[in-house]
Amino acid sequence: MSPVIITLLVLLGIGLLFALWLMGIYNGLVVARKRFENAFAQIDVQLKRRYDLIPNLVEAVKGYMGHERETLDAVIKARNSAMVAEQKVAANPSDPAAIKGFNQAEALLGGTLGRLFALSEAYPDLKANQNMLALQEELTSTENKVGFARQAFNDAATEYNIRREVFPAVTVAGMFGFKEATLLEAAETERAAPKVSFR
Secondary structure, three states: OOHHHHHHHHHHHHHHHHHHHHHHHHHHHHHHHHHHHHHHHHHHHHHHHHHHHHHHHHHHHHOOOHHHHHHHHHHHHHHHHHHHHHHHHHHOOOOHHHHHHHHHHHHHHHHHHHHHHHHHOOOHHHHHOHHHHHHHHHHHHHHHHHHHHHHHHHHHHHHHHHHHHOOOHHHHHHHHOOOOOOOOOOOHHHHOOOOOOOO
């Protein structure tokens, strides 16, 4: 074989190895992105369950708290806003603006639900109502599942972000438009330490 053909074969081999290496990095980024998108889908399942429970909760307390109409309306309005924000994130979990809106809507919903539960403490008949107790228990269970799913999403998004920021993947990520994943943040009400009173 002539030296020109050998040189061409070596260059072709190097080019092929480079293409395979590039494909490996690209595929790894795709897999990591799909993992955090799937993690949001798990949150989505739990949020839909919670959104379905809230109207039942409002109906259960409506008879007892008829004059607290403003709070009940605020809960439903916050739920609807959170549902819209959740649908935007479900459509594109990579969109930082959608994640920010979702975080804000969830914080508002958490605050209004907290107000509803605080007001329900003033109604002894409501606190003893079996339907209300069952709904509160289901909502609490769902909130725990949402919390675990949020943590799994943040773990998957962090893994994706690390993978896309290390060299040489950062160059591949830049070439193919792999954007940073935004983490879900805890609402201020979730960060605050609970107040305990022994009276």
